[in-house]
Amino acid sequence: MTVGTHGRRTGSSVECATEKCSNMKSRRQLKSIIAGRIMLCVTIGCGLLVFVMIVGLYQRSRPILATKPLGELLFSSSWRPLQGEFGFLPFILGSLWVTILALLIAVPLCLLTSVYLSEYAHRYVRECTKPLIDLLAGIPSVVYGVWGVLVIVPLIKDRIAPFFGTYSAGYSVLAGGIVLAIMVIPVITHVSAEVFRSVPDDVREASLSLGATKWQTTKHVVLRKGMPGVIAAVVLGLSRAFGETMAVLMVAGNVAKSPTSIFDPAYPLPALIANNYGEMLSVPLYDSALLFGCLVLLIVVLSFNAAARVVLLRVQRRIQ
Amino acid sequence: MEFKTHISVQNLSVFYGSEEVLKDISIEIPDKKIIMIIGPSGCGKTTLLKSFNRLIDMRDGVRVSGRVMVDGENIFDSKIEVTHIRKKMGLLSQNPCPLPMSIYDNVAYGPRIHGLKDKKRLDRIVEHYLREASLWDEVKDRLGEPASRVSIGQQQRLCLARGLAVEPEIILADEPTSALDPKSSRRIEKSFLGLKDKYTTIIVTHILRQARRLADYVVFLYCGELIEHGPAEEFFENPKEELTKEYTKGVIS
Amino acid sequence: MDKRRVEEGLFKGLMILSTVLILSVLGLMLGTVVLKGLPAMNIAMITQAPKGGYYLGKEGGILNAIIGSLYLAGGASFLSILISVPVVLYLNVFGEKQTRLISFTRFSLDVLWGVPSIVYGAFGFTILITLGLRASLLGGIITVGLLIMPIMSRGMDEVVRMVPRELLEASYALGATKLETALKVVVRQALPGILTAVLIAFGRGIGDAASVIFTTGFSDYVPRSLFRPAATLPLAIFFQLGTPFPEVQDRAYASAFVLTVIILLISIICRVLTHRFTRHVMR
Numbered sequence: 121m122t123v124g125t126h127g128r129r130t131g132s133s134v135e136c137a138t139e140k141c142s143n144m145k146s147r148r149q150l151k152s153i154i155a156g157r158i159m160l161c162v163t164i165g166c167g168l169l170v171f172v173m174i175v176g177l178y179q180r181s182r183p184i185l186a187t188k189p190l191g192e193l194l195f196s197s198s199w200r201p202l203q204g205e206f207g208f209l210p211f212i213l214g215s216l217w218v219t220i221l222a223l224l225i226a227v228p229l230c231l232l233t234s235v236y237l238s239e240y241a242h243r244y245v246r247e248c249t250k251p252l253i254d255l256l257a258g259i260p261s262v263v264y265g266v267w268g269v270l271v272i273v274p275l276i277k278d279r280i281a282p283f284f285g286t287y288s289a290g291y292s293v294l295a296g297g298i299v300l301a302i303m304v305i306p307v308i309t310h311v312s313a314e315v316f317r318s319v320p321d322d323v324r325e326a327s328l329s330l331g332a333t334k335w336q337t338t339k340h341v342v343l344r345k346g347m348p349g350v351i352a353a354v355v356l357g358l359s360r361a362f363g364e365t366m367a368v369l370m371v372a373g374n375v376a377k378s379p380t381s382i383f384d385p386a387y388p389l390p391a392l393i394a395n396n397y398g399e400m401l402s403v404p405l406y407d408s409a410l411l412f413g414c415l416v417l418l419i420v421v422l423s424f425n426a427a428a429r430v431v432l433l434r435v436q437r438r439i440q
Numbered sequence: 441m442e443f444k445t446h447i448s449v450q451n452l453s454v455f456y457g458s459e460e461v462l463k464d465i466s467i468e469i470p471d472k473k474i475i476m477i478i479g480p481s482g483c484g485k486t487t488l489l490k491s492f493n494r495l496i497d498m499r500d501g502v503r504v505s506g507r508v509m510v511d512g513e514n515i516f517d518s519k520i521e522v523t524h525i526r527k528k529m530g531l532l533s534q535n536p537c538p539l540p541m542s543i544y545d546n547v548a549y550g551p552r553i554h555g556l557k558d559k560k561r562l563d564r565i566v567e568h569y570l571r572e573a574s575l576w577d578e579v580k581d582r583l584g585e586p587a588s589r590v591s592i593g594q595q596q597r598l599c600l601a602r603g604l605a606v607e608p609e610i611i612l613a614d615e616p617t618s619a620l621d622p623k624s625s626r627r628i629e630k631s632f633l634g635l636k637d638k639y640t641t642i643i644v645t646h647i648l649r650q651a652r653r654l655a656d657y658v659v660f661l662y663c664g665e666l667i668e669h670g671p672a673e674e675f676f677e678n679p680k681e682e683l684t685k686e687y688t689k690g691v692i693s
Numbered sequence: 694m695d696k697r698r699v700e701e702g703l704f705k706g707l708m709i710l711s712t713v714l715i716l717s718v719l720g721l722m723l724g725t726v727v728l729k730g731l732p733a734m735n736i737a738m739i740t741q742a743p744k745g746g747y748y749l750g751k752e753g754g755i756l757n758a759i760i761g762s763l764y765l766a767g768g769a770s771f772l773s774i775l776i777s778v779p780v781v782l783y784l785n786v787f788g789e790k791q792t793r794l795i796s797f798t799r800f801s802l803d804v805l806w807g808v809p810s811i812v813y814g815a816f817g818f819t820i821l822i823t824l825g826l827r828a829s830l831l832g833g834i835i836t837v838g839l840l841i842m843p844i845m846s847r848g849m850d851e852v853v854r855m856v857p858r859e860l861l862e863a864s865y866a867l868g869a870t871k872l873e874t875a876l877k878v879v880v881r882q883a884l885p886g887i888l889t890a891v892l893i894a895f896g897r898g899i900g901d902a903a904s905v906i907f908t909t910g911f912s913d914y915v916p917r918s919l920f921r922p923a924a925t926l927p928l929a930i931f932f933q934l935g936t937p938f939p940e941v942q943d944r945a946y947a948s949a950f951v952l953t954v955i956i957l958l959i960s961i962i963c964r965v966l967t968h969r970f971t972r973h974v975m976r
Contacts, residue, residue, distance in 0.1 A: 152870035159783035163794070166780050166846070167801040169839070173808070173816050180819055229711045236708035243500055249712065251964060256719050258893075258956055260900025262927040266934060266949045267722050270729065302718055309715075322537040325495055326599065329531035330550040330606050331523045335701035340549070344540045356807065363809025365903035366927065370934075390811045390903065397818065397907045414815040418808065425807035429800060553697075 174418065181412035184405050193412065199376045201396075206409040208416070213378040214293075214386035218368060219361045221297030221382060226305050227354055233305075234312035234350075239338050250313070257306035265370030268299040273371055281383050288383035291373035296386060299367050304357035311356060315349030315435055316342055352431035359424040363417060365390040389417050443470035443657075446610065446640045447492065452506035454487055454496065461487050463664045464506070473656035474632060474641045476672075478648065479687070484664040485644040489612050492642070493529040494522055510610075527554065530603030530639075532613040536595035538587035539602075543579050546587045546598055550606035565605055573601035573631055593624025600631060611635065613643040617650070629654060648688065652676060660684055723953070730950025733943035739951065743913045748936050753913075755948050758929035760915050762952075765833050765925055766899035770845070770891055772838035773898075777846040777890075778880075785853045786861065786875040799850070805843040813840040814904040821908060830916050830923040833909030837898045845894035852886025853879060885966045892966075896959040900952060902927035926952045 184193070188206065196207025233253075237246050277290030288294075319342050327337040343350075373385020374395060393410050401407055447469035454462040462484045469475055477485045490496045492508065494515060507514045515525045539546050547566045556562060566583070570576040575597040579590065587598060596616065603611065613632070617625035632641055632654060645651055651658060655672040660683075668675065668684045679685050743753035780802075784795050817836030818828075826832060856879050864874040880887065902925070910922025911932070926948060933945035 148870050148873070152872035155872045155875075156783070156787040159779040159787055162776055162779040163783045163788070163798050166776065166805075166842070167794070167798045170801055170805055170808075173812065176816055176819055177812075229715060232704075232708045232711035233715055236705075236712050240705060240708065241712075249716065252716060252719060255957075255960055256715075256722075258896055258900075258960055259722070260902070260927060260952060260956065262900065262902050262930050263722075263726060263949050263953055266930060266945065267725055269934065270725055270946075271721070302722075305715055320537070321498070322533055322535055323539060325498070325531065326533065326537050326539065326602075327549070328495060328498070329493055329526055329529065329612075330553065330603065331527035332549075332553045333523055333697050333701050335704055336553050336697065340541075340553075341539055359807050363807075363811065365809065365811045366931070370931070390809060393811055393815060394903055394906055397815070411815060411819065414812055418812050421807060421809060421812075422804060425804050426800075429803050433800075 170422070174415070174422075177411055177415040177418060181408055181415050184408040184412050187405065193409075194416075197378060201403050201406050201409070204405065206405070208389070208413060210376050210378040211387050211389045211392045211413065212416075214372070215362055215388040215390075217293045217379050217382070218296040218300060218372060218386055218388055219358060221293060222300035222304060222361045223354065223358055225297060225301035226308060226357065229301075230305055230308040230312060230353075230357075231350070234309045234316060235338060235343070237309075238313045238316035239334070239342060250310075253306050253309055256302070257310070261303065261364060261366040262370075264299050264303055264367040268295055268367060268371040272298050276383070284383075286381070286383050289373065289385065291371055291385050292383050293372065293379050293386045294382040296368045296372035296388065297382065299371055300361045300364060303364060303367060304361050307360055308353045308357040311353035311432070312346070312350050315346045315353065315432075318349070318435055319345045348431050349435040352428040352435070355424050355428040359421040359428070362424075363390060363421050365394050369394055389413055393417075443473065445469065446471035446510070448507075448509040450507045450509065452488075452491065452508060453504070454484075454491055455503040455505075456499065457501045461664050462491070465661075465666045467659060467666060467669055469640065469642065470657055471640055472637060474636055474643065474654050475657045475659060476651040476655040477642065477644045477659045477661060478646065478651050479661040479667075481646060483661045485646075485661050486614050488661065489531075489614055489642065489644050492610070492612055493526050493531055495531070497522065527606050528608050529610045529612050530600075530606065530608040532596070532599055532603055532611065532616045534615040535619050536592055536599050538595050538598055541587065542584050543587050543590070543598060544583040547602050547605050550602060554606065569601040569605045570598075572604055572635070573597045574627060575601055591624075593620050593627065596620060596624065596628060597631070600628070604635075609640065611639045611641045613641065615644055615646065617645075618647075648690075660687065662687070726946070726949050726953050729943070729946035730953075731947075733947035734950060738944065738947055742915050748932070748938075748941055755924075755926070755929050755944070755951070757913055757915050757924040758926045758948065759951065761830070761909075761912075761923040762899050762926040764830060764916055765837060765905065765909065765923065766895050768830075768834035769837035769841055769898045770895045772834060773842045773845045773894060774891060776838075776842050777849055778887075780846055781849040781853050782875045782879070784850060785856070786879055787871055802843045802846050802850075806847060808843075809903070810840055810901050811903040813837075814907055817904065818907040826920075828908055828910035828922050829920045830909060831919040833905045833923065833925070834919075836904050836908040837901065840901065840904050841894040841898045844897055845890050848890025848893055849883075849887050852883045852890065855886075856882050885969060889963045889966045892959050892963050896956050900927060900956060902931060926955075 184206065193206060193208055194212065195209050196205070197209045198205045198207045199210060237249060241249070272295045273290035276288055276292060276294055280294070281288035281290075323341055323345065324337055327341045328334070332340070368388050369391040372388060372391060374387045374391055375385040376387050379386045393413055396406070396410060399406070445468040449465055449467045449469070452462060452465045453460060465488065477488060479485050487496060491504065492515070496502050496504070504516055508516060510525070510528065513520060539549055541549070544566055547569055548562045551562060551565055567576060567580075570579065575594060578594060587595065590598065596619075617628050620628065629650070632643070635641065643654065652672075657670070658672050658675040659669040660667045660675075662683055668679060668681045675684070676688060679688060737752065738754040739759060740756055741752070741754035742757040743755070780798070784798060788795055813836055817832060817839070820835075821828065821832045860878060860882065861874055864878045869877070905925050905928065909925060911928055912922045912924050916923040930945050930948045930952065933941050933948060936942065
């Protein structure tokens with residue numbers, strides 16, 4: 121091995137007669153090392169991006185955190201920015217109502233579909249259906265919003281609410297829940313189907329060999345083994361629903377009061393931030409309050425996401 | 441060697457897509473003996489075993505021709521209930537795969553899915569079969585623990601107990617000791633010898649010495665074809681085919 | 694035995710019903726967009742910017758938004774590629790011994806993937822204010838670039854990971870440096886997958902509204918400068934829908950149709966690329 125002019129091995133055992141030749145080799149190596157260093161910096165930057173965001177938002181929220189106690193911000197229902205009152209409870213509750221309703225609708229459907237696709241469906245059916253469901257995931261949230269306004273809102277106003285004997289403007293928790301449910305179905309289904317695929321065939325064969333039917337095997341073995349992964353998938357869907365802005369903004373009603381029934385309007389946290397950001401610079405503390413809301417949103421979503429990812433990593437390791 | 445036939449394989453051919461994995465196998469499997477299926481890897485031994493309990497149905501694109509008669513019924517007949525066939529056969533796989541539940545529940549799984557709910561009877565069944573698999577003394581105080589916590593040798597014996605609990609007539613074992621250490625392997629082999637009188641045991645192995653130790657009857661498969669079969673003594677002392685001689689001497693493996 | 698059969702049949706029926714339901718909803722959504730949007734489509738929509746009084750029902754089209762969105766998503770994708778490619782190459786080629794950093798970064802990227810776009814929007818706006826800039830195309834490009842970076846990285850990472858180690862080792866054995874191996878072997882091998890990841894990220898960037906509301910603003914003119922506000926399709930749809938005039942609302946549906954068509958085209962191209970890619974990969 122020859123040693124290059126920078127004191128590093130050049131990795132080639134071909135002796136180079138001329139000085140120029142060994143210069144060229146080490147130039148290549150130098151380029152590679154510099155490139156490597158740049159890439160390292162970019163990578164570290166990416167890893168830190170989350171923290172930068174949290175810190176940045178926290179810095180901008182400090183004014184309002186200094187003025188009001190945290191408890192009042194989170195649990196007061198009074199939202200009157202012009203009078204300096206910033207109680208986030210209606211928006212947190214609004215988000216919760218809509219998100220939980222969306223999950224109640226989506227999770228049973230996703231479970232049924234993902235089990236079907238991974239255990240029962242013909243390979244052909246599976247290969248046609250999976251891309252279609254993934255297609256749902258790519259549709260922008262504005263389009264969901266438009267569709268919600270066109271189809272779901274009138275449906276609730278004219279058919280569903282009267283059926284239950286109440287009046288609704290259509291723009292309601294129910295509308296938000298339905299639209300969000302459709303938005304999270306692709307995520308939950310995709311991840312759940314992969315989780316079931318990771319359950320090794322051995323254990324299915326063991327159950328079938330004992331004379332169990334396919335459904336018994338699915339129920340007692342596949343679902344049991346896949347439960348942690350499915351829960352992680354649901355949590356991912358939950359955090360997606362919690363942070364969704366555009367579609368809910370268009371159908372949920374945006375009234376700053378905590379909802380009391382699914383036919384009431386709601387004002388989820390992301391919708392609040394999106395709607396008012398434009399005016400926030402004119403009212404004192406408004407921008408800080410809204411950014412604080414953003415921080416709350418970020419922390420909630422991050423915690424759920426991180427937990428779900430940890431579980432899914434363990435599931436993935438099982439495949440290997 | 442006089443024997444009664446338990447399974448009669450008649451011109452069985454299995455295709456995975458266009459590939460013929462088993463080529464026209466015809467053989468009479470004797471009752472209540474240990475039958476070892478030997479041959480190099482990838483030669484269809486596992487496929488033959490798994491066609492006995494119709495596990496090959498699980499694969500996409502499988503085609504089967506020929507018949508396999510057990511107790512007078514062709515197991516591939518479309519009118520037959522698959523779970524009924526599978527109950528007659530217990531399968532022990534290569535890698536111990538305990539079900540994701542407690543030790544007790546693992547053994548009780550079989551009886552439970554076939555409708556047995558009486559706790560006292562289940563208790564008795566669990567104890568009885570854990571004893572038959574020589575595992576009872578080691579786990580009797582921790583029946584509620586997850587099955588994945590016991591050692592791999594114990595897991596394999598647990599799988600044996602689980603398979604016996606549905607009271608099969610035939611035990612199918614696919615290289616049951618290849619994942620185990622020598623001590624656990626010996627225990628499993630001892631169990632098989634002890635169960636010989638009650639069950640017809642069909643074991644796939646690629647360890648010739650194991651076949652010499654355990655077999656009453658030997659079946660030799662090579663590249664999906666049945667080369668030779670016969671009572672163990674005749675097979676090992678006086679093989680008739682050239683290929684058999686080469687295999688038993690270790691020339692091909 | 695019968696009870697088991699009944700239970701199995703019941704659940705199987707429910708499963709099929711559920712799958713059909715989900716697929717029908719997809720069909721319903723696309724159908725509604727087409728049914729409402731197509732009639733309102735005309736050439737003017739895609740070739741003209743809004744003229745005076747557009748939002749009151751007068752003439753014009755959404756060319757401003759179409760061009761704006763394409764510039765925005767294009768710029769954001771370019772920015773994102775500048776970040777994603779080095780990161781992915783580091784994770785898979787350069788950073789061999791730093792397993793902790795690699796796992797941490799992958800985990801970070803996965804977590805970033807789930808951050809809502811409104812947070813990116815707010816964060817981007819905060820940066821703009823701190824730097825004293827106003828809402829502009831550039832602001833949007835940076836914000837959306839950050840938004841789609843985790844999506845692009847993840848997509849690229851998954852493909853580049855599949856490049857077999859033996860290929861890399863063969864390249865090193867011939868005396869190539871890590872950089873040469875990365876650029877000439879890895880990228881070339883994974884190119885279709887990398888392109889797919891870029892396209893998917895592009896699709897996400899073009900359809901997102903929450904991140905551009907405050908960072909890009911809106912404008913009725915086709916964008917000519919990076920430092921002025923620009924129109925985007927999602928916001929154009931939103932604003933047109935919000936007017937009380939049915940003709941303008943119809944245009945919103947037409948705009949939604951245009952956006953959906955763009956997304957569908959991207960999806961189809963991705964499928965074709967993936968199909969060609971996986972044909973040559975050994976499993």
